[in-house]
Amino acid sequence: MTIESSGDAPLRTVGKAELFLGFLKIGLLGFGGIAPWARHVIVEERRWLSEKEFASVLGVGQILPGPNTMNAAVLIGDRFQGVIGVLLCLVGQMALPLVIVTTLGIAYERFASVPEVQAGLVGAAAGAAGLVLGTAIKMVRRLKPTPPALAISLLAFAAVGIMQWPLPLVVVVLVPLAVAAAAMEGRA
Amino acid sequence: MLGLLLQIARVFALLSLVSIGGANAVLPEIRRQVVVVQGWMSDPAFANVFAISHAAPGPNIIMVSLIGWQLAGLAGLLVATLAIMIPSCTLAFVAGRAIAHWSERRWTKLLREGLVPLALGLILASGLSMMQVADHDAVTVAISLATAAFVILSRRNPLWAIVTGAAINIATLQFT
Structure with missing residues (x-):
């Protein structure tokens, strides 16, 4: 935790x-x-x-x-x-x-x-x-947030805020990554 | 009139189901439907609606309510508002119940843990894109940064900072 x-x-x-x-x-x-x-x-x-x-x-x-x-x-x-x-x-x-x-x-x-x-x-x-x-x-x-969680935050920020990629695309890519990061760290 | 109301309901109910990210994310699609496909408004009229709805409090989606109001009065306002709300809210309700029902399963816990950093990053991104729209000189950039600092350092109501920002920008009219 x-x-x-x-x-x-x-x-x-x-x-x-x-x-x-x-x-x-x-x-x-x-x-x-x-x-x-x-x-x-x-x-x-x-x-x-x-x-x-x-x-x-x-x-x-x-x-x-x-x-x-x-x-x-x-x-x-x-x-x-x-x-x-x-x-x-x-x-x-x-x-x-x-x-x-x-x-x-x-x-x-x-x-x-x-x-x-x-x-x-x-x-x-x-x-x-x-x-x-x-x-x-x-x-x-x-x-x-732990370093991997912070990395997810920064990726989401960069993709939507800086690159202005469409949100549905970002969500589809980042949700599995975010869940995988949480699983690997044993956050739940 | 009834035909127009039905058309308003159909257009916005469909938008509701694809509007991941809320009004700002589907703004281009709202404009395409309202100005190009349906021909309900001219582009300048649409820009006005956008400006007014961002000056009002509340979710940015009330832009859709204002479009309904301008097209068909109170009935249009109600139909547009319900059409944009009911599909997505029903889906959220069902999804919320599912998550609560399986709250002890590992994948739901992981999903909820995983979404925390994602939400943080997306709020940060929306702060940046709002600054890009709102800040066009040194004074407005300073107002944004000072307000951010106020929120970080204080538990007081952020309205104080917003009102101060508005007052400062009005005051700068004297020097330009």
């Missing part, structure tokens, strides 16, 4: 209202992509899952079709409250963003040409990019 969480791995129950409100918050905060915000709320703020459990759920969400965080919401909802939990997580995650995006769509025509609006959006987008980058680095520091 060489990948380890930082000791905070409470296997606790999470109630229906708590699930819904948690995902409502994730949806509302989820600027620039949901994963870092989901991690902030689920791991850091409410401690529903340990760092490693969260990464594992997100990894499963990633290899399935659909947004990784939406799949993660399905898995987390089912884990704590079954089918009802799934629906609560999905509705919670989507409700506010849907209202906001249609409002923005209506407002956009009027305010798109205001320089301050454009500059603010660009600044926020740059911040959101940094948020994703920082979240990945923070997770690596917490999980302390």
Whole structure:
């Protein structure tokens, strides 16, 4: 066992209202992509899952079709409250963003040409990019992957981030490699 | 109207099943369907939808909801959203149950262990590609790096860093 969480791995129950409100918050905060915000709320703020459990759920969400965080919401909802939990997580995650995006769509025509609006959006987008980058680095520091596991991370990063190869291809090649690496090291 | 709604449902339900990697990964295919195959929107209108949906919180897939809204109002929004969600979410549900059912088997444990480093690498990659889209001068690069440092060093809500980044970039308008 060489990948380890930082000791905070409470296997606790999470109630229906708590699930819904948690995902409502994730949806509302989820600027620039949901994963870092989901991690902030689920791991850091409410401690529903340990760092490693969260990464594992997100990894499963990633290899399935659909947004990784939406799949993660399905898995987390089912884990704590079954089918009802799934629906609560999905509705919670989507409700506010849907209202906001249609409002923005209506407002956009009027305010798109205001320089301050454009500059603010660009600044926020740059911040959101940094948020994703920082979240990945923070997770690596917490999980302390072994050298072979870190090699898998770097291969995935290089293939998708630098070479910009199609994700399905990368997944098909790297999942067997990642599982083989875990098996050879006896990580499970 | 009903014909249009059915067409929206069909196009996005199919996209849902192939969208490994979420909205950003299938963006070229969404554009091809919406602009080229169906002729629902012009390219500039599609670019606007992309910009607006990235300025809103939530999964980037809400871009599809906004397309539905612009094509057929509230009914279009609901049909597009459900069509993009139901197939992939059902699959995730079934896969999740299977993994939970066989959670004590060695291959499921290995799969879950193996996917951890893969997820880390892919988040890192999406951070880089977001920076490539968002950062086009020294100020925005600095905002991205400072936000990353804030997230690494602090447990506080990252919204503080994002709002600060937006404010700094608005302030730089004074000097250009």
